[in-house]
Amino acid sequence: MSAIAHELPPAAVNAKLIALISSGALFFGVFLSGFVIREPAPYEIYMAGLISIWALFGLRISRAVVPMLVLLVTMNIGGMISMTQMSNLANTPLYLAVSLFLAFTAVFYASVTAVDPSRYRLIFSAYVIAAVLTSLLGIAGYFHAFPGAEMFTKYDRAAGAFQDPNVFGPFLVLPGIYLLYLLLTGPISRMPLLAVPLLIITAGIFFSFSRGAWGMFAVSAVLLTGCLFLQSASGMFRLRVVVMTIAALSLLIIAIIVILQLPGVSEMFSNRAHLEQSYDTARLGRFARYTIGFQMALEHPLGIGPLVFGTIFGEDTHDIWLKALMDYGWLGFVSFLALTLWTIAAGFRILLRDRPWQPYLLCAYVAFIGNIGLGTFIDIDHWRHLYLLLGLVWGAIALEYRHQRELRLMPSSAMAARA
Numbered sequence: 001m002s003a004i005a006h007e008l009p010p011a012a013v014n015a016k017l018i019a020l021i022s023s024g025a026l027f028f029g030v031f032l033s034g035f036v037i038r039e040p041a042p043y044e045i046y047m048a049g050l051i052s053i054w055a056l057f058g059l060r061i062s063r064a065v066v067p068m069l070v071l072l073v074t075m076n077i078g079g080m081i082s083m084t085q086m087s088n089l090a091n092t093p094l095y096l097a098v099s100l101f102l103a104f105t106a107v108f109y110a111s112v113t114a115v116d117p118s119r120y121r122l123i124f125s126a127y128v129i130a131a132v133l134t135s136l137l138g139i140a141g142y143f144h145a146f147p148g149a150e151m152f153t154k155y156d157r158a159a160g161a162f163q164d165p166n167v168f169g170p171f172l173v174l175p176g177i178y179l180l181y182l183l184l185t186g187p188i189s190r191m192p193l194l195a196v197p198l199l200i201i202t203a204g205i206f207f208s209f210s211r212g213a214w215g216m217f218a219v220s221a222v223l224l225t226g227c228l229f230l231q232s233a234s235g236m237f238r239l240r241v242v243v244m245t246i247a248a249l250s251l252l253i254i255a256i257i258v259i260l261q262l263p264g265v266s267e268m269f270s271n272r273a274h275l276e277q278s279y280d281t282a283r284l285g286r287f288a289r290y291t292i293g294f295q296m297a298l299e300h301p302l303g304i305g306p307l308v309f310g311t312i313f314g315e316d317t318h319d320i321w322l323k324a325l326m327d328y329g330w331l332g333f334v335s336f337l338a339l340t341l342w343t344i345a346a347g348f349r350i351l352l353r354d355r356p357w358q359p360y361l362l363c364a365y366v367a368f369i370g371n372i373g374l375g376t377f378i379d380i381d382h383w384r385h386l387y388l389l390l391g392l393v394w395g396a397i398a399l400e401y402r403h404q405r406e407l408r409l410m411p412s413s414a415m416a417a418r419a
Helices: 002-007 010-032 042-056 063-083 092-115 119-142 165-171 173-185 188-207 211-231 235-259 265-272 286-299 308-313 320-349 358-374 384-418
Strands: none
Touching: 010 042, 010 119, 042 092, 063 092, 063 320, 063 384, 092 119, 092 384, 119 165, 119 173, 119 188, 119 358, 119 384, 165 173, 165 188, 165 211, 165 358, 173 188, 173 211, 173 235, 173 358, 188 211, 188 235, 211 235, 211 358, 286 308, 286 320, 308 320, 320 358, 320 384, 358 384
């Protein structure tokens, strides 16, 4: 370190030290997102401090990220207006404070990646490590591998270091998709190193027995392989994608067949594999509540207040669109819908462009599509990883905006240099 200090000026040494500290702080924050057994989780406390400190020392929000910020804030304003319709506020202010905090995390992730695209690799590495560890906890809990391991399960399903297996499973999708991408595109020599964490994460998804997570991982994987096939003009690469996909599916099927031989797994799998459960089709089940809720939205344009729907019907909305209408009113609903469509359209426009950050955008984008699709059947508005996905996609949108602006300025700069 002293030799480096002699070779480099103090300002350069300080810059390297600050970059190292900021990278470590960001890595640890993403890592903590995989451990949310109780609320407020360490992730919330840590990220609130990290964002505040980063803002004090120069968090730069790209102009391209401003639409996301405005729409997220507007959505939460809708929630505040909806709160005025409540006779008893209870924990509603805290709920909306968490909603606003999560919105700021999306802006934070978009901002830090837009400034330095190398942070994408850092974020994804931290996410994969967290996913592997929380998957191992979930698997250990499911098989009662050690005394007290049952704390990592819920309803006899793996939940890892999460409160709900239906959040644990979807959390694992992005790192699983990222490892699949590396497996399909990386050197053959690295395949064994990638296969082990991918199998652990896939097992975590399976033992969560979350139908949504299963479908989300499958849809995201199909979208990923389809995009890779379309992106490359090389016949050899396309052949490799096809062969590797077939091999991965074959191994997955074999693994599932073996796992289903374990005691109790087959019964749980057959029960969870049904598209409809009793709580879906009951008289006031999930689907009936959808109809009732949308009728209520027409009568209450300002909403009925965050979390009130669940107190009326005994269960929450289990639909992000209905939840937006009930908890955030029409203002919040339109804001979230606009944000979703904007994210999908802007991300799709740049999805296959050859950029250093394109692999991370591709993985985040297909996982985001999967989360939004799943949101039709479950509440996702407080899923921490959803806001991380938003930030990752919008960070790439901001990077592309800056790249195009630099290209437009290049001819004029060259002319000025010649003059």
